[in-house]
Amino acid sequence: MLPSIEDSGEFKGWKTWKxxxxxxxxxxxxxxxxxxxxxKCAFRAEKHHLNGGGVVHGGCLMTFADFSLFAIAHEALxxxxxxxxxxxxxxxxxxxxxxxxxxxxxxxxxxxxxxxVRGLLSVDGQICLNYSGTIxxxxxx
Amino acid sequence: MLPSIEDSGEFKGWKTWKxxxxxxxxxxxxxxxxxxxxxKCAFRAEKHHLNGGGVVHGGCLMTFADFSLFAIAHEALxxxxxxxxxxxxxxxxxxxxxxxxxxxxxxxxxxxxxxxVRGLLSVDGQICLNYSGTIxxxxxx
Amino acid sequence: MLPSIEDSGEFKGWKTWKxxxxxxxxxxxxxxxxxxxxxKCAFRAEKHHLNGGGVVHGGCLMTFADFSLFAIAHEALxxxxxxxxxxxxxxxxxxxxxxxxxxxxxxxxxxxxxxxVRGLLSVDGQICLNYSGTIxxxxxx
Amino acid sequence: MLPSIEDSGEFKGWKTWKxxxxxxxxxxxxxxxxxxxxxKCAFRAEKHHLNGGGVVHGGCLMTFADFSLFAIAHEALxxxxxxxxxxxxxxxxxxxxxxxxxxxxxxxxxxxxxxxVRGLLSVDGQICLNYSGTIxxxxxx
Numbered sequence: 001m002l003p004s005i006e007d008s009g010e011f012k013g014w015k016t017w018k019x020x021x022x023x024x025x026x027x028x029x030x031x032x033x034x035x036x037x038x039x040k041c042a043f044r045a046e047k048h049h050l051n052g053g054g055v056v057h058g059g060c061l062m063t064f065a066d067f068s069l070f071a072i073a074h075e076a077l078x079x080x081x082x083x084x085x086x087x088x089x090x091x092x093x094x095x096x097x098x099x100x101x102x103x104x105x106x107x108x109x110x111x112x113x114x115x116x117v118r119g120l121l122s123v124d125g126q127i128c129l130n131y132s133g134t135i136x137x138x139x140x141x
Numbered sequence: 142m143l144p145s146i147e148d149s150g151e152f153k154g155w156k157t158w159k160x161x162x163x164x165x166x167x168x169x170x171x172x173x174x175x176x177x178x179x180x181k182c183a184f185r186a187e188k189h190h191l192n193g194g195g196v197v198h199g200g201c202l203m204t205f206a207d208f209s210l211f212a213i214a215h216e217a218l219x220x221x222x223x224x225x226x227x228x229x230x231x232x233x234x235x236x237x238x239x240x241x242x243x244x245x246x247x248x249x250x251x252x253x254x255x256x257x258v259r260g261l262l263s264v265d266g267q268i269c270l271n272y273s274g275t276i277x278x279x280x281x282x
Numbered sequence: 283m284l285p286s287i288e289d290s291g292e293f294k295g296w297k298t299w300k301x302x303x304x305x306x307x308x309x310x311x312x313x314x315x316x317x318x319x320x321x322k323c324a325f326r327a328e329k330h331h332l333n334g335g336g337v338v339h340g341g342c343l344m345t346f347a348d349f350s351l352f353a354i355a356h357e358a359l360x361x362x363x364x365x366x367x368x369x370x371x372x373x374x375x376x377x378x379x380x381x382x383x384x385x386x387x388x389x390x391x392x393x394x395x396x397x398x399v400r401g402l403l404s405v406d407g408q409i410c411l412n413y414s415g416t417i418x419x420x421x422x423x
Numbered sequence: 424m425l426p427s428i429e430d431s432g433e434f435k436g437w438k439t440w441k442x443x444x445x446x447x448x449x450x451x452x453x454x455x456x457x458x459x460x461x462x463k464c465a466f467r468a469e470k471h472h473l474n475g476g477g478v479v480h481g482g483c484l485m486t487f488a489d490f491s492l493f494a495i496a497h498e499a500l501x502x503x504x505x506x507x508x509x510x511x512x513x514x515x516x517x518x519x520x521x522x523x524x525x526x527x528x529x530x531x532x533x534x535x536x537x538x539x540v541r542g543l544l545s546v547d548g549q550i551c552l553n554y555s556g557t558i559x560x561x562x563x564x
Contacts, residue, residue, distance in 0.1 A: 091225050118541070304472055341489045342445050371510050
């Protein structure tokens with residue numbers, strides 16, 4: 001699960017997983033990088049992300065949050081394949097067209113098989129989504 | 142939030158919300174209808190729904206589940222606008238390309254402002270996702 | 283984790299885990315049995331279960347729901363020790379003093395290490411709590 | 424919902440709600456205070472808090488977390504009555520007999536009717552429980 005480096009545009013130099021059809025073509029594209037605060041994920045809210053009320057669809061936010069679980073747990077996973085086991089979230093506000101949506105979070109515990117992550121999505125510091133996810137490393141049978 | 146009737150193809154006669162960009166163009170298209178068991182939602186797993194592991198992306202399943210909350214609560218909403226407040230889910234199996242993913246669920250309680258829904262996504266009777274969502278009716282200020 | 287049989291009182295013949303201090307002395311006592319619909323768990327709402335508003339405390343309902351995860355998964359566990367990994371719930375109504383609170387649920391998937399359960403607490407058919415829990419079998423190191 | 428001040432023992436000077444039977448007699452007693460980091464809740468793990476495995480029962484941790492929602496949202500509630508609407512948590516480690524369990528958290532959003540809180544339970548800096556809860560202010564009819 002090696003990420004690629006984006007080579008142009010707003011997210012030039014950020015990482016993404018190019019073999020992810022849903023995250024790349026449909027729901028995304030989503031990106032991640034890191035700075036002194038840790039992993040930082042982002043996407044720019046475009047027309048195809050919106051719901052009928054004119055804000056980013058909750059499903060898009062949850063998809064981005066799910067993407068962020070793997071970015072945040074990237075180091076803990078150390079190349080292992082993993083799947084999301086459970087996910088919980090609360091919706092606090094809806095990003096609008098053109099907004100830059102940021103995900104920040106932390107690995108709360110990395111066990112032998114389960115990794116626990118929590119995070120927040122925000123736009124300009126205003127929280128959009130609070131979420132927690134548990135991911136499970138896949139072991140070769 | 143009046144749904145439209147699909148007029149051709151596999152889901153001819155089913156309902157959908159056509160002003161929903163994310164559900165129509167990106168993550169979907171998703172449909173619902175009803176039979177003797179209640180509301181039934183469905184989508185056909187296509188290439189753009191898949192993750193890098195070759196199964197439907199968890200974010201796509203959560204988006205479809207979120208869609209289903211509003212289909213299942215359609216009658217209880219009685220035309221009112223509403224937003225998802227919280228959502229929780231567990232991932233049990235991943236649908237494959239070409240699978241017909243079905244959502245079934247029930248309104249557990251419809252209060253003055255909050256409606257509680259739970260449901261299951263499945264393919265051929267095998268459960269993919271267990272989910273619960275709370276939606277909040279919007280009141281004109 | 284072998285349960286004992288209660289030998290007197292309202293829950294005579296039902297099962298309980300007697301080495302569980304919190305479930306027996308503090309939050310409980312909680313019981314389970316089975317009938318043609320499957321596993322059935324119950325407790326009678328007493329004074330020490332109530333919150334300041336005069337209904338059963340949400341924490342008591344969650345503790346009973348957590349107990350029920352293990353009763354419902356009893357057969358799937360087949361004697362293995364297990365712990366709760368995640369738990370999600372919505373509160374729909376509060377049982378009152380003297381109410382018989384019932385838990386019913388189902389194993390959605392029993393994997394090699396994780397067992398997924400969902401259930402409902404109710405009083406006289408009225409739902410009190412909707413919940414889902416994931417439990418993890420402990421393996422000897 | 425005015426809290427009382429404890430007048431003796433380990434938690435002298437801390438606040439608690441004395442009319443809460445379940446939190447005081449059964450599951451607790453639980454306390455809260457504040458310092459420069461904000462609201463801090465605590466309880467000392469006693470025998471009656473334990474499960475059959477010798478660690479604090481998950482139901483006890485969830486009850487304490489539920490208590491903490493109201494302590495953390497105390498200022499935002501401004502005297503209003505409120506109930507928990509939804510609660511989600513992951514279990515990371517089990518406190519042992521004698522441990523001092525601390526809850527820290529934050530109000531993510533305080534709306535007109537719903538208040539969103541997230542928090543962590545820990546012992547000596549090691550996380551035990553990650554949780555989020557949504558509480559709803561009750562309005563006089």
